Amino acid sequence: MNAATQRLAFNEPTWIDTIAAWLLALLWILPLAYAVWTAFHPAEYSTRFALAAPLTLDNFRRAWEAAPFARYFLNTTLLVAMVLAAQLVLGTLAAYAFARYEFKGRNVAFALVLVQLMVMPDILLVENYKTMARLGLVDTLVAIGLPYFASAFAIFLLRQTFMGIPKELDEAARVEGASAMQTLWRVYVPLARPVYTAFALVSISFHWNNFLWPLIITNSVNARPLTVGLQVFSSVDQGVDWSVITAATLMTSAPLLIAFLLFQRQFVQSFMRAGIK
Amino acid sequence: MSSIALIDIAKSWGDSTALHAVNLQIEPGSFCVLLGPSGCGKSTTLRILAGLESATAGRVLIDGRDVTTLPPAQRGIAMVFQNYALFPHLSVADNITFGLSVRKVPAAETALRLRNAADLLGLGALLERRPGQLSGGQQQRVALGRALVAQARVCLMDEPLSNLDAQLRQDMRRELRELQRQLGLTVVYVTHDQAEAMSMADQVVLLHQGRVEQAGMPRDLYARPATTFSARFIGTPPMNLVALESGRIAGSDADTGMQAATLGVRPEAIVLDPQGMPAEVQSVEYLGADLVIACRIGSQTVLVRTDGRHHAESGDQVGLRWALEDAHGFDAVGKRIH
Amino acid sequence: MSSIALIDIAKSWGDSTALHAVNLQIEPGSFCVLLGPSGCGKSTTLRILAGLESATAGRVLIDGRDVTTLPPAQRGIAMVFQNYALFPHLSVADNITFGLSVRKVPAAETALRLRNAADLLGLGALLERRPGQLSGGQQQRVALGRALVAQARVCLMDEPLSNLDAQLRQDMRRELRELQRQLGLTVVYVTHDQAEAMSMADQVVLLHQGRVEQAGMPRDLYARPATTFSARFIGTPPMNLVALESGRIAGSDADTGMQAATLGVRPEAIVLDPQGMPAEVQSVEYLGADLVIACRIGSQTVLVRTDGRHHAESGDQVGLRWALEDAHGFDAVGKRIH
Amino acid sequence: MRPRAIHAWLMLLPALVLLVAFTHWPAISTLIDSFFSTPKGKRPGVWVGLENYEAMVGDPVFWKAVRNNLWFAGATIPTSIALALVMALWVNERIAGRAFLRMAYFTPTVLPMIAVANIWLFFYTPQYGLLEQITGALGLPSHNWLGSPSTALGAVTVVAIWKEAGFFMIFYLAALQTLNPSLREAAAIEGASRWYFFRRVQWPLLMPTTLFVLVNAFINAFRMVDHLFVLTRGGPDNASILLLYHLYEVGFSFWDTAYASTITVVLVAVLAAIALFQFFVLDKRVHYK
Amino acid sequence: QTPVEVQFYYPVAVGGPIAKIIDGFAAGFMKENPGIKVTPIYAGTYQETIVKALTAHKSGTPPVTSVLLSTDMFTLIDEDAIVPFDDFAKTADDKAWLGGFYKAFMMNSQTGGKTWGIPFQRSTVVMYWNKELFKEAGLDPNKAPANWAELKDAAAKLTRKDASGKVTQWGVQIPSSGFPYWLFQTLTTPNDAILANEAGTAVKFDDPKVVEALQYWVDLGKAGVHPPGVVEWGTTPKDFFEKKAAIIYTTTGNLTNIKANAKFDFGVGMIPANKRKGSPTGGGNFYIFKKATPAQQEASFKFIKWITQPERAAQWSIDTGYVAVSPAAYETDALRKYGRDFPAALVARDQLPFSVAEFSTHDNQRVTKALNDGLQAALTGTKPPAQAMQDSQKEADRILRTFK
Ligand SMILES: Nc1ncnc2c1ncn2[C@@H]1O[C@H](COP(=O)(O)OP(=O)(O)OP(=O)(O)O)[C@@H](O)[C@H]1O
Ligand SMILES: Nc1ncnc2c1ncn2[C@@H]1O[C@H](COP(=O)(O)OP(=O)(O)OP(=O)(O)O)[C@@H](O)[C@H]1O
Ligand SMILES: [Mg+2]
Ligand SMILES: [Mg+2]
DSSP states (O other): OTTSSOOOOSSOOOHHHHHHHHHHHHHHHHHHHHHHHHHTSOGGGSSOOOTTOOOOSHHHHHHHHTTTHHHHHHHHHHHHHHHHHHHHHHHHHHHHHHHHOOOTTHHHHHHHHHHHHHSOGGGGHHHHHHHHHHHTOTTSHHHHHGGGSSOHHHHHHHHHHHHTSOHHHHHHHHHTTOOHHHHIIIIIHHHTHHHHHHHHHHHHHHHHHOOHHHHHHOOSGGGOOHHHHHHGGGOOTTOOOHHHHHHHHHHHHHHHHHHHHHHGGGOOOOOTTTTOO | OOOEEEEEEEEEETTEEEEEEEEEEEOTTOEEEEEOSTTSSHHHHHHHHHTSSOOSEEEEEETTEEOTTSOGGGGTEEEEOTTOOOOTTSOHHHHHTHHHHHTTOOHHHHHHHHHHHHHHHTOGGGTTSOGGGSOHHHHHHHHHHHHHHHOOSEEEEESTTTTSOHHHHHHHHHHHHHHHHHHTOEEEEEOSOHHHHHHHOSEEEEEETTEEEEEEOHHHHHHSOSBHHHHHHSSSSOOEEEEEETTEETTSOOBOOOOSSEEEEOGGGOEEEEEEEEEEEEEEEEOSSEEEEEEEETTEEEEEEEETTOOOOTTOEEEEEOOGGGOEEEOTTSBBOO | OOOEEEEEEEEEETTEEEEEEEEEEEOTTOEEEEEOSTTSSHHHHHHHHHTSSOOSEEEEEETTEEOTTSOGGGGOEEEEOTTOOOOTTSOHHHHHTHHHHHTTOOHHHHHHHHHHHHHHHTOGGGTTSOGGGSOHHHHHHHHHHHHHHHOOSEEEEESTTTTSOHHHHHHHHHHHHHHHHHHTOEEEEEOSOHHHHHHHOSEEEEEETTEEEEEEOHHHHHHSOSBHHHHHHSSSSOOEEEEEETTEETTSOOBOOOOSSEEEEOGGGOEEEEEEEEEEEEEEEEOSSEEEEEEEETTEEEEEEEETTOOOOTTOEEEEEOOGGGEEEEOTTSBBOO | OOHHHHHHHHHHHHHHHHHIIIIIHHHHHHHHHTTBOOOBTTBOOOBOTTHHHHHHHTOHHHHHHHHHHHHHHHHHHHHHHHHHHHHHHHHHSOOTTHHHHHHHHHHHHHSOHHHHHHHHHHHHOTTTSHHHHHHHHTTOOOOOTTTSHHHHHHHHHHHHHHHHHHHHHHHHHHHHHTSOHHHHHHHHHTTOOHHHHIIIIIHHHTHHHHHHHHHHHHHHHHHOOHHHHHHTTTOSTTTTOOHHHHHHIIIIISOOHHHHHHHHHHHHHHHHHHHHHHHHHHHHHHOOO | OOOEEEEEEEOOOSSSOHHHHHHHHHHHHHHHOTTEEEEEEEOOSHHHHHHHHHHHHHTTOOOSEEEEEGGGHHHHHHTTOEEOGGGTOOSHHHHHHHHTSOHHHHTTTEETTEEOOEEEEEEEEEEEEEHHHHHHTTOOTTOOOOBHHHHHHHHHHHOEEOTTSOEEEEEEEOOOSSOHHHHHHHHHTTTTOOOBOTTSSOBOTTOHHHHHHHHHHHHHHHTTSSOSSOOOTTTHHHHHHTTSEEEEEEEGGGHHHHHHHOOSOEEEEOOOBSSSOOOBEEEEEEEEETTSOHHHHHHHHHHHHHHTSHHHHHHHHHHHOOBOSSHHHHTSHHHHHHHHHOGGGGHHHHHGGGOBOOOOOTTHHHHHHHHHHHHHHHHTTSSOHHHHHHHHHHHHHHHHGGGO
16 A cells, blocks of 8 residues: 555664664675775785875776776676676576466476576586587677576576566456566566566676686687786785785776665565555 | 356365356346355456456356456456556556557557546546555556456456445446446446445346355346345345244244245335334434334344434334235245245 | 544645645544545545554644654554555464464463454454455455454554445444444544444544545534535435525526525435426436436436335436425535535 | 467577576586596596596595585575575665665675685784784784684685675565565554564565575585685685585596596585475475465 | 787786786787787686686687696696697707706606796795894894704794784794695705606605605794794785795795885895705796697797797896796896896896706696695694605505506
8 A cells, every 4th residue: 555655663773773784784895995995005005004094096007007907898798788688588588487387397497497506607617618619609708698698596586586476466467468478578577676686786796707707718808808807916926916906806896886886776665565455 | 249158167276165166147238246245256256257267167158159268368358356456566557558558559549548547537646656656445446447448348347346435436336337338348247235236237146155146137136035145135234034933923923924934024115103013122223314223023133224314212112014015935945935 | 442633634745645734533432434535545544543654744642642653563553454464474363363472462362362353254264274365355354353353442444344245244343333332442444335434433534635524423424514525425325416596406496495505405305296396307226225316407416315116217207305404505615504 | 288388488498498508418418427537638538437426435525525515504504694684674674874784785796706805815814914903902812714724614604604695685685675565564553573573474475585595595505615716725734625616626626527527416416406305395385375 | 821820828927017018929929920820818827727728628729829837737748738849849949949948947847758848937936034124133134044944043033922922923934825835845855855756657745854844844833933824825925015924935926026015125035955955946838739730839839939039038037027937048138137236036046056846746736735735734733744744645646546
């Protein structure tokens, strides 16, 4: 009923919760906070926290110059968009079939999907490399994304969500003459919006940061993602240079953090039973 | 215009059986009301008709075509759900026109139908709202609107007016009936409102525990209830059923001249007449236009409906009278005998 | 027993205002019915009382204590939600006893109350079911059960019987009223059913567009509607409101001897009498016990409620008569004058 | 086949094709490899039957990794799920600084592991590391967290919990947003405390998400080793070695592909058995209409 | 005629604009050799580079040439992934070039009488000390400890504790995470022990001289002058900058880093001797892959020869801090001048005559892990040194069985 917009504060966080939540958050954000501190200060302050420490952008300059980051940003953005789009489309279709269709072999098929969760992609490097070589896709963005297009994680997550969507709405749509695809697209997908948001955030983060497979399957700057550039700084032969690593990290992660701050607003009560008695 | 037939429809969930071999014939273009106590299987019948629930046994025919296994979308129906089932993420306007946009009805036509429906239902000012921002009755009207704009040949309505005020309900009834006649819709309508059933139906089907208890024209059901269940179910306050002992009202000497196990007489058929059967007022219920007086005769209680301006008090002695043609007789198992 | 007072309560969502400065006084242990058209603010009033919605302005007092900012749990209330708000994962029994287990009521006591409620509501056989496996009416009864077992001093009910059949509703009304009296509950009850309002209420509050239109005893509202809105809202079929032109019914010579802009007369107060005001039957509606005849006098239509056994046909010429004390006069803005 | 079944399979088809091509097919070839010896240069692999499996049973590092991994799983799964839930419950409500809190909890997912592990390395560094600076200020003795066998595993576990909790938080948050607020109202009327409401209403209704999270947490406990490469490399003396790390060593340092396949097969089989068991047993009980 | 394309994988293991330098070399080479197109491909760390190279190799599309660890030689041979250089060195000039590298570097590049790798980005372990701290401890800041006894002595003097007895500054720090075997060689070599035979088929971990070397390391810890447990390699330079360690052992590859970041005067010296002087070499070699076409292999040979010419080697050394691979490089004007301005850069060169091959065998990483585990066990006190080395020996024998 008429709830969503204004609610009285009942059963809501107390000040104890607020304090605890903030403490935990400060703990959680510590690595990021450290990264910010270190990136903006000269190297000798990377382990010392003096208020008077001078600020500098030099670390960022060094990081930026170490690799063709502009190109990498472009590649990564394209990659992430492509992978996410494919995952959402394929995952949505498959999840819908699993959630709302009864058919022979459903459990087996679902088990087969889940298997992907357990098989670690890195183990499949050599085989998948061979496949890409056969397809002539080595050193392309598509090759980086292709093995991830079908995501068991997405299918599983969306299936769970679709199962929770009130059957009444499915029925209403079908009575209105909507086909399965129309029902999916016009009822299920919009209702699952918070979950799509969650998945998108996670998937984007993952592929933004994914490293080994992109490194192996690509050779040229034209196809390589950001992390390949970032990895330049992680060589430990010389010991860890926190200043430049953190600067590079902030530089590459900033879009994600900003995206998160924008997207987290999508987590709004989109409860599914508002029009159901 | 579409005819509908249910043939030996049964429905069970595990042990619990909601419908036992229901048979039903609905004329094309007629208005059929399903009536019955809560949980008797009205919604289930509707849902089987719509193809939302698969019958455990039996067949569904629409226009003579067997649609038992057809999906809802292919049955050419519209439906108002008892629980509304509005799409929470869509505005009122989008909810109402959902089916039209699914069927790719042209925009102009859609806008026209939407405007008509919104005017009819008094939703004009709310078209941009989401269901979560509506009152219960407004939600129900949106659900009704969604079914109306579809202009399907068969329209199923599950208590579509239950959350509306009397006024509005009255208006809606009239409009619905008119629309149904105009468009030649076949309507199957669930309600628990007697007046609704009586005033709208071409045919009333009374369900009881998953079986058809009686089906017929409203006047017939009211005037000639086939069983004591029908008798008591239709009419407010319900028909008085008085136990007889060899023609006399149980626990009294009042002779009814009836050979039946049970005598039925409607409260509104009883007149207060000092010359009538002596009775004592037990309690009085004021209903505005009417007054319902519960009177005692022997061991039996008899309700009398009378004019609201009457005054009566508990303990008063009154006389009751009714015409012979208003007396119904039932046998021991509740079947009508005369 | 708890008294309730709403003082200048207002509620808006952005631009749309649901309540404007509502004032309301409810006596301890009384049964107050909120009545009004769909969307007038009944549920909102209840939800503000319950503490589920924060009022934009005004104060809520329960037993003289200002509870405006208190959370629901501390107000000592029980509530039946218009949309039931059942816990989908809990059995019927667990739904009903949810509050008791919150309050750690002893198991024996819980079981007792559950059994009583289940018996009362006819849910005995369904206690193990989940809400999703119930019919609409059964769900509503569970919602009712949950509020009843709480035995809170104040009980708020939002159309608790709307999805029940007439029979059951009748029974429930009686039981509720009895329970309320026995336990001395203060009940605020929303309904759109006139009969319910009339038969149950100690006080009826008629809301209209977020304002209190009239509040008083049921008989008063019926007998002396303060405005044309009250007049038309209460009573089915509603009071006839006939436009007068210097005492005559507009478009006719029929003199009513009234100095008012509008004449009000209830359909049930009109008797068919060949000597009465001449009128022509326009249409006839059969309602079982009653027949409602729409008659035309001049440019006005007048409904007449008469015995269901009467026969009348469209086009018949009839005469209408009513007693002077049944005639209500209203001024041009709809206020009662006599 | 009934048309609905065909329909369903058609919807599954694109995903299944890709899964077969990039997961199942390589997985099967991995299975086959595990019955052959590792091909080395000109020497092709020969059929050795279960020899690789026997070697695995006799490999003390493998068993050490198994023990460590069980401990690691036992610590990370419940802790990260519990923390994720608490975080989600907090940031689902109107709490001061909600956007910031959400971001804070989510940072572990956003930051690349390469960088993050190096930052954690600093936290754990003896003498001037952040942890030492704090414990030092409290007058506690210095400790080499990553360099001593007794604390290395614990230290990497903490990093894993940090990463996982924030990750799962987002799914709980999304699920909480879809719960019917009427239920909260009903519970509030009944006087349910927050804990009671959580226990009786939110928790059961979140079960589908919990099942999802549980299966993933369980699998991740055996898959999350990225930070090990920077932090301890499984050391000292295998004190913090985990199965997948061992697998990487065998596969990509030792280039003993047959043995790596063997470990993969066993790991995947055990994970699959347990995960599918969790799923198929629990799934029936967690969905309410 | 299309140019011959040479894909060239290289890792980045030190800071600085490595990619730019490599690209510069490639461009320079292509200008001189228009028929060849060299495509340098950055491939991550050493470990990632070999994963990438071998994955590509196993899929049939390896690079033509790659810089990989010198210790990967046996692995690459066993995988049948590479070809020896001898096949390409046909002219006298070529042979002279092959003979022109430091012997210490060639030890890791040759086996079975063939040359499989060409030294390129090579390093060795040296000792760095903080002159200021030496002064504070009353030691001569310009005289580094030259042998084990002096080292232990100096370390004791350089160790500082605060009031609560907590050590705030360690005398000496030898890292032991990741690749402890390499640092361990800075102790075994001076103790006159060689861990593996040249064929890479046998190891001598249980040699008493090896155990003694380990005992010395462990004793440093027990004496409280060296941090306990396993010391992280990656943070060791930082420990040095932070004055938490007065003397550290680390690679010459760190020289540029330390020069840039140490806010104090520091010295670079040879690894302290015991029975003899010595330190292991390390770093990466060029390899040529077998599955490339002969034309590509020839072209890559040309490129490798070109890039290791003295001027280029000198430039590479100056730009990156790696040791130049041939004596001739140190004779170039550029490096001479550099050495004059920054004598510390020459320490590695001076140490090379005493240097030995980095530990490497067949099934290298596995044997290495056996050794590493033993070392870490001893350093963390889980096992006594002798026991630890015996266990490692047993494991290594088991692994190497098949190569005998
Ligand atoms: N969240 C909301 N946002 C905006 N308007 C709202 C919201 N909730 C309710 N309203 C509006 O407030 C008015 C009063 O609503 P309320 O639910 O109190 O009506 P009601 O009297 O209970 O009606 P009904 O009998 O139909 O249930 C309605 O016009 C409704 O549209
Ligand atoms: N999913 C289900 N599982 C088991 N029993 C069910 C299920 N759905 C409905 N029932 C039972 O079937 C019977 C008929 O239900 P139905 O909804 O048709 O009743 P109804 O006549 O519409 O009642 P109401 O007037 O209360 O809506 C009821 O007793 C109900 O409890
Ligand atoms: Mg129903
Ligand atoms: Mg309402």
